[in-house]
Amino acid sequence: MLELRDPGVYLCEDFHKPQPAAVKRIADSTVRRLSMYLRYLEDLDTRGQQTASSDELAHLCGTTPAQVRKDLSFFGSFGKRGLGYPVHELTAHLRTILGLQREWKVIIVGAGKIGAALANYRGFRQRGFTVVGVYDNDARKVGQPWGDSVIRSMDALEADIDREGVPIAVLAIPADNAQAVVDRIVGAGIRAILNFAPAQISVPAHVSLKSVNMAMELEGLSFALTNSAALDQGAA
Numbered sequence: 001m002l003e004l005r006d007p008g009v010y011l012c013e014d015f016h017k018p019q020p021a022a023v024k025r026i027a028d029s030t031v032r033r034l035s036m037y038l039r040y041l042e043d044l045d046t047r048g049q050q051t052a053s054s055d056e057l058a059h060l061c062g063t064t065p066a067q068v069r070k071d072l073s074f075f076g077s078f079g080k081r082g083l084g085y086p087v088h089e090l091t092a093h094l095r096t097i098l099g100l101q102r103e104w105k106v107i108i109v110g111a112g113k114i115g116a117a118l119a120n121y122r123g124f125r126q127r128g129f130t131v132v133g134v135y136d137n138d139a140r141k142v143g144q145p146w147g148d149s150v151i152r153s154m155d156a157l158e159a160d161i162d163r164e165g166v167p168i169a170v171l172a173i174p175a176d177n178a179q180a181v182v183d184r185i186v187g188a189g190i191r192a193i194l195n196f197a198p199a200q201i202s203v204p205a206h207v208s209l210k211s212v213n214m215a216m217e218l219e220g221l222s223f224a225l226t227n228s229a230a231l232d233q234g235a236a
Contacts, residue, residue, distance in 0.1 A: 028210075030071050031098075036061040037068070038094040044087050051084040104129050105164055107190075109181055110172035111136035111144075111151045114196055118170055119147060132164055154181075158188040168192045175199035 040060045044052055054065040061068070072078055072085075075097050079085035095101055106129050108115050118124075119131055134146050137154045144151050152160065160166070169190045173181060178197035185193070186207055195201060195211040203209045 026074060030074065033061060033063060033067070033071050034094055034098060037071070038091065038098065038100075041087055041091045041094065045091050049087050052087050052090075053084040054079075057085075100128050102128065104168055105132045105166045106130065106168045106170060107133045107135065107157075107161065107166050107185075108170045108172060109135050109154075109157070109185070110196075111138070111141050111146065112172060115170075115172040118172060118196075129168070132166060133160055157184060161185060161188040161190060166190065168194070170194045170196070172196045 037057055040057065041052065054068040057068045058065045072090075075093070078090050078093060106124065108119055108131060111134050115134060115136075119134055124131060131147075133152055134149065135152050135154050135157055136142060139153075141151045142153045161169075167190065169185050169192075171178060171181065171193060175198045178195070178199040179201050182193065182195075182201050182203060186203060191206065192208040193201075193203065193210070195209060196214075198213060198215065201209070201211070
């Protein structure tokens with residue numbers, strides 16, 4: 001039986017070369033905040049700001065100074081009490097921690113509307129993610145132009161992953177065959193998956209999985225709006 005990893009927990013070695021010390025377990029929520037810190041720090045760095053306090057980062061990212069300090073402490077000591085964090089240095093450290101100091105090859109499986117939007121998203125390349133192939137099982141789409149490339153047949157999937165050494169796949173396919181496709185790409189060498197398919201899929205412990213369920217995200221918004229309205233009525 002395959003050992004499954006909690007998709008909300010990552011290991012430090014998922015982000016950078018492991019050190020001899022014990023590997024820490026990093027929660028998904030922490031990784032999300034690291035990404036937010038990086039974006040704000042990059043903006044501050046562009047504007048020439050030299051230092052930033054935990055209070056400032058907390059205010060920008062909607063968290064607390066204690067949480068900022070705790071998140072960063074997982075990876076070392078980056079600032080000095082009373083002086084704050086050196087913006088340029090911390091930006092570089094976070095890029096390394098998040099694995100953004102190199103280029104990552106990505107494939108997209110599913111050439112529908114979601115796949116098209118993802119393939120044309122400029123933010124991927126700006127963050128070091130290069131889409132090297134788009135695949136679909138619809139013979140009418142195969143061979144059609146897709147940005148700087150063409151849509152490829154699913155028959156070429158495994159060979160292309162092996163030849164290109166692709167570590168990341170984005171799934172934008174129907175739920176009914178999502179697990180079968182996951183099994184294929186994992187068997188071919190994919191080690192990280194961003195899943196947009198509305199399905200529960202399982203992966204081996206060595207594969208990182210992140211699922212995006214748009215319906216659940218909208219339900220979260222509807223919950224917030226419903227409860228906000230209830231609070232407003234209660235205050236009236």
